[in-house]
Amino acid sequence: xxxxxxxxxxxxxxxxxxxxxxxxxxxxxxxxxxxxxxxxxxxxxxxxxxxxxxxxxxxxxxxxxxxxxxxxxxxxxxxxxxxxxxxxxxxxxxxxxxxxxxxxxxxxxxxxxxxxxxxxxxxxxxxxxxxxxxxxxxxxxxxxxxxxxxxxxxxxxxxxxxxxxxxxxxxxxxxxxxxxxxxxxxxxxxxxxxxxxxxxxxxxxxxxxxxxxxxxxxxxxxxxxxxxxxxxxxxxxxxxxxxxxxxxxxxxxxxxxxxxxxxxxxxxxxxxxxxxxxxxxxxxxxxxxxxxxxxxxxxxxxxxxxxxxx
Amino acid sequence: xxxxxxxxxxxxxxxxxxxxxxxxxxxxxxxxxxxxxxxxxxxxxxxxxxxxxxxxxxxxxxxxxxxxxxxxxxxxxxxxxxxxxxxxxxxxxxxxxxxxxxxxxxxxxxxxxxxxxxxxxxxxxxxxxxxxxxxxxxxxxxxxxxxxxxxxxxxxxxxxxxxxxxxxxxxxxxxxxxxxxxxxxxxxxxxxxxxxxxxxxxxxxxxxxxxxxxxxxxxxxxxxxxxxxxxxxxxxxxxxxxxxxxxxxxxxxxxxxxxxxxxxxxxxxxxxxxxxxxxxxxxxxxxxxxxxxxxxxxxxxxxxxxxxxxxxxxxxxxxxxxxxxxxxxxxxxxxxxxxxxxxxxxxxxxxxxxxxxxxxxxxxxxxxxxxxxxxxxxxxxxxxxxxxxxxxxxxxxxxxxxxxxxxxxxxxxxxxxxxxxxxxxxxxxxxxxxxxxxxxxxxxxxxxxxxxxxxxxxxxxxxxxxxxxxxxxxxxxxxxxxxxxxxxxxxxxxxxxxx
Numbered sequence: 001x002x003x004x005x006x007x008x009x010x011x012x013x014x015x016x017x018x019x020x021x022x023x024x025x026x027x028x029x030x031x032x033x034x035x036x037x038x039x040x041x042x043x044x045x046x047x048x049x050x051x052x053x054x055x056x057x058x059x060x061x062x063x064x065x066x067x068x069x070x071x072x073x074x075x076x077x078x079x080x081x082x083x084x085x086x087x088x089x090x091x092x093x094x095x096x097x098x099x100x101x102x103x104x105x106x107x108x109x110x111x112x113x114x115x116x117x118x119x120x121x122x123x124x125x126x127x128x129x130x131x132x133x134x135x136x137x138x139x140x141x142x143x144x145x146x147x148x149x150x151x152x153x154x155x156x157x158x159x160x161x162x163x164x165x166x167x168x169x170x171x172x173x174x175x176x177x178x179x180x181x182x183x184x185x186x187x188x189x190x191x192x193x194x195x196x197x198x199x200x201x202x203x204x205x206x207x208x209x210x211x212x213x214x215x216x217x218x219x220x221x222x223x224x225x226x227x228x229x230x231x232x233x234x235x236x237x238x239x240x241x242x243x244x245x246x247x248x249x250x251x252x253x254x255x256x257x258x259x260x261x262x263x264x265x266x267x268x269x270x271x272x273x274x275x276x277x278x279x280x281x282x283x284x285x286x287x288x289x290x291x292x293x294x295x296x297x298x299x300x301x302x303x304x305x306x307x308x309x310x
Numbered sequence: 311x312x313x314x315x316x317x318x319x320x321x322x323x324x325x326x327x328x329x330x331x332x333x334x335x336x337x338x339x340x341x342x343x344x345x346x347x348x349x350x351x352x353x354x355x356x357x358x359x360x361x362x363x364x365x366x367x368x369x370x371x372x373x374x375x376x377x378x379x380x381x382x383x384x385x386x387x388x389x390x391x392x393x394x395x396x397x398x399x400x401x402x403x404x405x406x407x408x409x410x411x412x413x414x415x416x417x418x419x420x421x422x423x424x425x426x427x428x429x430x431x432x433x434x435x436x437x438x439x440x441x442x443x444x445x446x447x448x449x450x451x452x453x454x455x456x457x458x459x460x461x462x463x464x465x466x467x468x469x470x471x472x473x474x475x476x477x478x479x480x481x482x483x484x485x486x487x488x489x490x491x492x493x494x495x496x497x498x499x500x501x502x503x504x505x506x507x508x509x510x511x512x513x514x515x516x517x518x519x520x521x522x523x524x525x526x527x528x529x530x531x532x533x534x535x536x537x538x539x540x541x542x543x544x545x546x547x548x549x550x551x552x553x554x555x556x557x558x559x560x561x562x563x564x565x566x567x568x569x570x571x572x573x574x575x576x577x578x579x580x581x582x583x584x585x586x587x588x589x590x591x592x593x594x595x596x597x598x599x600x601x602x603x604x605x606x607x608x609x610x611x612x613x614x615x616x617x618x619x620x621x622x623x624x625x626x627x628x629x630x631x632x633x634x635x636x637x638x639x640x641x642x643x644x645x646x647x648x649x650x651x652x653x654x655x656x657x658x659x660x661x662x663x664x665x666x667x668x669x670x671x672x673x674x675x676x677x678x679x680x681x682x683x684x685x686x687x688x689x690x691x692x693x694x695x696x697x698x699x700x701x702x703x704x705x706x707x708x709x710x711x712x713x714x715x716x717x718x719x720x721x722x723x724x725x726x727x728x729x730x731x732x733x734x735x736x737x738x739x740x741x742x743x744x745x746x747x748x749x750x751x752x753x754x755x756x757x758x759x760x761x762x763x764x765x766x767x768x769x770x771x772x773x774x775x776x777x778x779x780x781x782x783x784x785x786x787x788x789x790x791x792x793x794x795x796x797x798x799x800x801x802x803x804x805x806x807x808x809x
Contacts, residue, residue, distance in 0.1 A: 168412055169412060171404060172408075179399040184362075185412075
């Protein structure tokens with residue numbers, strides 16, 4: 001096993017790529033949850049994004065349209081969740097689960113005709129620099145624009161929540177929808193917007209999988225990443241930066257344990273496969289120990305149905 | 311700048327309850343107005359209407375003779391009506407400054423300057439950058455007040471502001487409120503605490519059962535006169551029952567009952583002692599919120615306190631749960647019919663089965679014997695003249711009076727030795743009230759005992775053999791009903807003493 005710097009650089013680049021869908025989906029879900037809405041439909045919205053992105057790419061042969069379309073389809077399917085939970089006051093947990101089941105089934109149905117079709121090459125940026133700069137090259141360059149966006153997103157989300165008025169309003173709604181409503185804030189509108197944003201981000205996460213990461217359509221190709229993203233949000237105690245750290249650890253250990261399996265270490269394969277899950281939880285629990293901060297970051301009204309007094 | 315606020319013919323009806331019945335009031339700046347009434351009298355609904363949270367079914371609000379539409383909290387803000395809610399409308403996890411900035415249009419630096427000016431002017435000491443959950447109740451209230459002051463309010467409404475404050479915080483609040491009033495802010499102070507009305511306010515409007523029953527200057531009022539207006543003093547003609555309990559044996563003895571609650575909205579009970587004879591009715595009077603619901607829950611076993619001895623038929627029952635107490639032949643009729651006594655979504659016969667688990671043969675080998683329960687329920691419906699014989703009907707479709715008859719009937723059909731009831735006729739019409747009263751008199755005459763916790767003085771004087779008053783979790787001395795007058799009750803209910 002060679003330990004030259006370039007190899008490590010390539011490894012880190014691969015880790016970054018594998019964590020992109022988690023970062024995107026978790027950042028979206030984080031905003032949704034910060035407004036007090038628990039949407040367990042992440043997996044469903046992701047896979048709908050994945051198939052619609054891929055299908056649009058095949059039909060239109062236009063990657064830009066495919067990416068935008070995947071976000072729109074994630075958004076549209078999240079409208080179902082919004083109408084049910086916000087307007088018809090259904091239970092968040094049950095509705096979210098239904099959304100995931102619906103999404104997986106729907107994508108399999110649409111995807112039937114797209115199995116086995118090869119994907120299109122997605123343009124990668126700064127490809128020259130990737131080859132020519134040792135170590136840092138494969139880390140910083142030669143990625144898709146979506147990866148750069150994903151790595152910027154947690155910081156933007158953090159700034160948005162902490163420094164902007166709209167971010168403040170979202171946090172206020174998540175803290176106490178009744179108080180917010182009494183202050184004249186349109187709680188339903190805020191929650192709808194956050195749900196739709198979350199849906200769009202999950203759609204984009206799906207598109208990253210089917211257009212860039214493994215450019216093809218395979219049934220059930222999200223493979224539980226939506227659930228990981230949901231868990232990341234909770235274990236990162238609703239902090240965008242910690243979501244980024246958690247996603248990188250998860251992606252990192254997933255890739256590393258594959259290498260360890262390949263090398264043939266005498267550790268049971270099952271244990272290695274479980275390692276990313278265990279390590280991510282341990283690390284996030286350790287870095288999120290401050291109970292005061294947990295209390296301040298946790299949306300108090302998470303999962304509560306809100307209805308306005310009349 | 312003079313402000314005049316006029317409320318004209320406001321009505322608001324909730325299903326089964328008239329919260330505001332044609333309420334008209336007039337307020338002018340420079341004075342502090344008290345809006346006095348018991349829980350459920352309609353005060354909170356009225357202030358929710360004024361702050362735009364609730365829309366009235368009928369009626370108008372005028373500010374300086376201009377009709378203002380209050381369709382949302384934003385409208386109230388636009389019209390400079392500020393509101394401090396009883397349960398704070400703050401965001402616990404946000405900082406004080408974030409709480410203040412959420413609905414302001416100023417830039418952060420300007421707002422911080424403005425807030426600091428207000429804090430300095432009224433001598434409030436609050437750290438703007440710590441989360442609200444670290445503040446005391448008094449400080450949280452100050453944040454709410456500052457939030458109103460930022461918008462230069464013409465009207466400031468305070469809803470039960472002292473319920474969570476300490477004595478010192480209350481004094482500080484009164485000083486601030488008087489200052490605001492001097493500066494021309496019209497203050498409406500909602501409370502059920504009589505002493506506060508007299509010490510703070512200039513004018514007082516009393517509400518009862520959704521109606522304004524009196525408007526007067528506080529100079530003309532005393533604690534007992536206000537107490538009587540609050541709970542009603544129109545004594546009807548009383549058919550007095552035959553007292554035959556004097557020489558009977560003691561059935562219940564409560565000694566050294568103490569209860570300390572962690573919840574700031576609950577009242578602590580301090581050293582209660584009383585006993586009850588067979589066939590006797592003990593009335594417990596008081597303005598609501600003085601410990602009645604805590605006492606009821608301790609008697610029924612919903613709250614188990616370590617600091618009480620409750621002897622019933624010579625057995626110590628203070629550690630038993632409600633079901634076990636029922637097996638010892640106690641029965642309970644809680645204050646809230648809908649949420650505590652019955653499950654409104656269940657059918658009548660299902661509700662009947664709920665509290666008769668062991669004493670009956672409704673359940674065999676874990677299965678429900680519907681036939682038996684239905685027969686039993688039909689008996690209750692006819693014995694207690696409930697206005698239906700359809701046991702399959704959902705309980706929520708019964709009127710308040712019929713539901714109460716069903717509940718009392720369900721409790722009494724097992725022939726309990728003691729019935730504890732809490733506001734059994736609250737919100738009922740006269741016919742239903744009389745029926746319930748007759749039923750309660752009947753059980754006493756059959757040698758069964760009852761404890762009547764009520765905020766209705768007419769009812770207490772009509773039904774009780776002995777009466778005491780609960781005030782701030784303490785019981786007054788227990789008096790024979792013949793020596794009790796509404797005036798005496800009024801004094802005791804306001805925290806005064808009689809010889």
